[in-house]
Amino acid sequence: MATVTRENIGLLNDKITVKVSQEDYLPNFDKAVKQFSKSANIPGFRKGMVPAGMVKKMHGPALFADEVLKTVEKELTGYLQNEKLEIFAQPISMDKEAKNLDFNQPSEYAFDFEVGLKPAFEVSPLESGKTSLTKYKIKATEKEVDEEVSRLQLKGGKMNEPEVIDNEDNVLSITFEESDAQGNVVEGGIKKDNSLLLKFFSPAIQEQLKGKKKDDSIVFQLANSFDEERLGMILKDLGFDEHDKEAAQKYFKLTLTKLGLIEKRELNEEFFKEVYPNEEITTEAAFREKLKSEIEKYWESESRNRLHNELFEVLVHETPIELPKDFLKRWLQTGSEKPKTAEEAEKEYPNFDHQLRWTLISDKLIRDNKLDVSFEELKESAKQKLLGYYGAGAALEGADWLDSYLDRLMQDEKFVDQTYREMVTQKLFDWAETKVDLKEEEITAEEFAKLPHKHHHHEHE
Missing domain, CATH: 3.30.70.1050 (Trigger factor ribosome-binding domain)
Structure with a gap:
């Protein structure tokens, strides 16, 4: 026996x-x-x-x-x-x-x-008074609203073809050709077409370009022609790594192949209706107010994401959990289709450990607090995703095809499983928010963007 x-x-x-x-x-x-x-x-x-x-x-x-x-x-x-x-x-x-x-x-x-063996543990960071976090409230500034109004006016505007460059919003169709400092094109060098707004260049290059016409050219060095963020994008577009300092020192001959200028749309009821078809907006003031609320809604979502990320880090790194590390490293070597070496498993372990702790903690909190998502909640979430995807909002409400499409979607096991996990995780974070001391602080979007990201080292003692 x-x-x-x-x-x-x-x-x-x-x-x-x-x-x-x-x-x-x-x-x-x-x-x-x-x-x-x-x-x-x-x-x-x-x-x-x-x-x-x-x-x-x-x-x-x-x-x-x-x-x-x-x-x-x-x-x-x-x-x-x-x-x-x-x-x-x-x-x-x-x-x-x-x-x-x-x-x-x-x-x-x-x-x-x-x-x-899975360990027994308590999620101590959620015990009363143990954790304090900041929830940031971001108010939209007049400048942000101005920029969004301008962006939408340009987005719906008509493209004209001016004779010369005379406006920071000029759209320049250009050819980049790798050259030396005198503009002699490098044989076999990089050649790439692109479209950029004049204002994307550095002030000095903007001055050089003003007054230029189609087929005119200038020579410039990449590093001196763009701000840091834009330089990275240009380097990537030219086939380099965005942080390649050596490539940033290269010279390029820039030839203008076409000039454009978008004629901004007028701020009238027709325009407001195009931007917000389901809203009754008749004045510029009401339009700006709607944009302001949309911007603040976006930043509210970003603020919540930041808070939830901080909660995640606190829970993972400050919940004392003992793990059988040596066993788990051996399992990493043998547990997948392709066996790994001890060195590979050692290298992968910190990330694996981090995710494993979160799985243990989230499973326990969801189970202990009976957090769940009903079928109706899943269906409503899927519906909102669809409405958001088609950008039609209330206009699609009650459409026959929408209901039948939703029914088919809800039979897709992969979609339902993914949506369920997203929603139950959201419920978990919303619940965890109520268990920590939250301080609300009002800041600008610029200040919010500069906040350091709290991130712990993955290794646990």
């Missing part, structure tokens, strides 16, 4: 030994041989009439090993279920060499496995 024993070999790390004797696996082996003889196609024998001895001679070792291992797996699985052991991943075999399983000499076999 099979026996299963367990002994502790380290922190949250146990060894499980499964012993099986002949009576445990031989009946199944004999049954497998009979089954095989019924279905085997072997030249010289009618189907279903292959002698058991012939089957054993040809396929016995494989069938025998298969039945022994199946018996061991069944005993191990049954033990884990009966003992209600909460383990990480799967058991790892501790047997370094393959066992000599000989069906001509069946005997008792012992197989050793190791398991990593």
